[in-house]
Amino acid sequence: MTAVATEPRRQGARPRRALLTVLASYLALIALTVVFVAPLVYMASTAFKSNQEATRIEPTWVPREPTTEPFNAILSRSEQTPVFRWFLNSMIAAIGQALLVVATASLAAYALARMEFRGKRVMTALIISTLFVPPIIFLMPTYLILDELRWLDSLLAVTIPGAAGALGVFLLRQFFLSLPKELEEAAVLDGASPFKIFWRVILPLSKPALATLFLLAFLTNWNDFLLPLFVLFSPESLTLPPGLGLLQGSYTTSYEIIMAGAVVATVPALVLFILAQRFVIEGVAATGIKG
Amino acid sequence: MTQGPSSIEQAGGGRPLPPLARAARTGTRNRAPAGGGKTAYLFLAPYLVLFTVFVAFPAVYGLWVSFHSWDLLLPNKPWVGLGNYRTLLDPGTATGGDFWQSMKATAIFTVFAVPLLVVLPLGVALILNQKFRGRNFFRAVYFAPYVLGVAVIGVLWTLLLDPNIGVVNYYLEKVGAPENIAWTTSLPWAWIALVGVTVWWTLGYNAVIYLAGLQDIPRELYEAAKVDAASRWGRFRHVTLPGLRPVLVFVITITILASANMFGQAWLITGGAPGNETRTAIMFIAQEGLQNFRLGTAAAMSFVLAFFLMLVSLVTFFFFRERRSS
DSSP states (O other), X not given: OOOOBSSXXXXXXXXXHHHHHHHHHHHHHHHHHHHHHHHHHHHHXXXXXOHHHXXXXXXXXXXXXXXXXXXXXHHHSTTTOOHHHHHHHHHHHHHHHHHHHHHHHHHHHHHHHHOBXXXXXXXXXXXXXXXXXXXXXXXXXXXXXXXHTTOTTSTHHHHSGGGGOSHHHHHHHHHHHHSOTHHHHHHHHTTOOHHHIIIIIIHHHTHHHHHHHHHHHHHHHHHOOHHHHXXXXXXXXXXXXXXXXXXXXXXXXXXXXXXXXXXXXXXXXXXXXXXXXXXXXXXHHHHHHHO | OOOOTTHHHHHHSSSOOOHHHHHHHHHHHHSOBTBBTHHHHHHHHHHHHHHIIIIIHHHHHHHHHHTBOOBTTSSOOOBOTTHHHHHHHOTTSHHHHHHHHHHHHHHHHHHHHHHHHHHHHHHHHHHHTSBOTTHHHHHHHXXXXXXXXXXXXXXXXXHHTOTTTOHHHHHHHHTTOOSSOOTTTSTTHHHHHHHHHHHHHHHHHHHHHHHHHHHTSOHHHHHHHHHTTOOHHXXXXXXXXXXXXXXXXXXXXXXXXXXXXXOHHIIXXXXXXXXXXXXXXXXXXXXXXXXXXXXXXXXXXXXXXXXXXXXXHHHHHHXXXXXXXX
16 A cells, blocks of 8 residues: 555655545545446356346345356257357357458558558558548448358358458558568578568567457457347357347346356456456557557 | 668668678668568458458448448349438438437437546546556456447346346435436436446546556656646646647547447447437448348448548547647
């Protein structure tokens, strides 16, 4: 509880006021923590309640008689709401899209940052300007294209189109531009091919940037709601977000079952966030500074 | 920052080149630092395929579709020119009326959500910008809801806001609020719920962006302000705010755009109720196009909405730029 310093503070300058500031700051921080954590605690606790307890008027923050019944229900009664299948689908789509983003964006960003070719400026401007186009204009044509490709109701529909976004190219281009050129020049002297330089010199140096992009892409896809809601139809091809919508529609008052589904959708995202908190937060901060 | 291929030339310009650099220079004559021409296109190819099929082409195709009466359930998709737009711009027609109702809903949400999402995260970022123990812990806690995604947020708050068994009403009634507030089916409660949930969900995201901006403001400026005996408010007003201006413009812009794209919260929490009062533009467009399969009208609506969004972004941008130069 010691080292709170509001900007570098002069020693002994009005110590009482400083102490009050410290106390007020901690109080605010703790109050906010309750506001942000309590709903999540309630979600988890409801997922381990009986239906009777989940629909009681008096809320219980810790289940009185904890039960895994809600999880059994969504994992066994699985024809209309195969939650485990949705989990796998979500994993495949999110990992697939994140890998596709990292692979295609790193290659393209490297060319845009480091190579000379005709139309480079126009192409860079064109790609980056799409970041400012409201995404809604892509929804109808994307649906028609997916229909044409016979990808509707398949995981391809929620894996591939999202990988075309320009954010990855934009972020990695910024990153590659910040690397010193001497790195590649030495490799050119050794007669290495452009791809070898990219693979052996650039990518190893870019691991943190690539990891950040992978995480952001994974989370974006994992949480994507609008597109999967309308391009996936049959229960077994859904991902978790539209699946949660279906759970809500099918078990209107069985909140414990809906929350069990929500927990399944939450745990991977939250675990990933806790493990790689710095990458995720700094990735988000970077989009702000550079944007 | 780093220049094009000419940087080697520039670096050596005028001065005699050291042997290594000279070798590099001749070495790069045939081959730019990391290849060029055909190699560059090879590197770009995989992304460009995606970009063409799912960004560039759809942008044009969407416009094309919007000029047709494009009903998936009908065999013919006749050209109607600006017909769809004309219908939309006439609030007297059924579709036009519904569309402007949904645009109004989007506007109401944006007007209430944006100020809160610009001011509150700044306050949180200012607290987090102090040096104290556990700072990264709190930052992570406030950011956490954002990594959950709108579907989890939607079903979770549907439970919390349930008029009969929800915890929100339970505790509000304890402190004397009216009984059984219908958060999801009556006004103004539905708006308060949607705005509140969205603030809860995305506050941490904006706070993280502010925090990065705050940390970029040079310490010396604060020191100088202290020497001038500036008060805490004075330092905020004359050092923090001007230093934060570009980040502030960025946060305002992305928050306006995100709010105007609000969909999932309304879909899951209110379902557009009461009536169509909270049915946002995105929700109406998606329903019209992908549930009723009137894609021509829906595409036209997308472009009208996009037009407004770009207008708002431009106005924000120039408004803040003007203020800066004056």
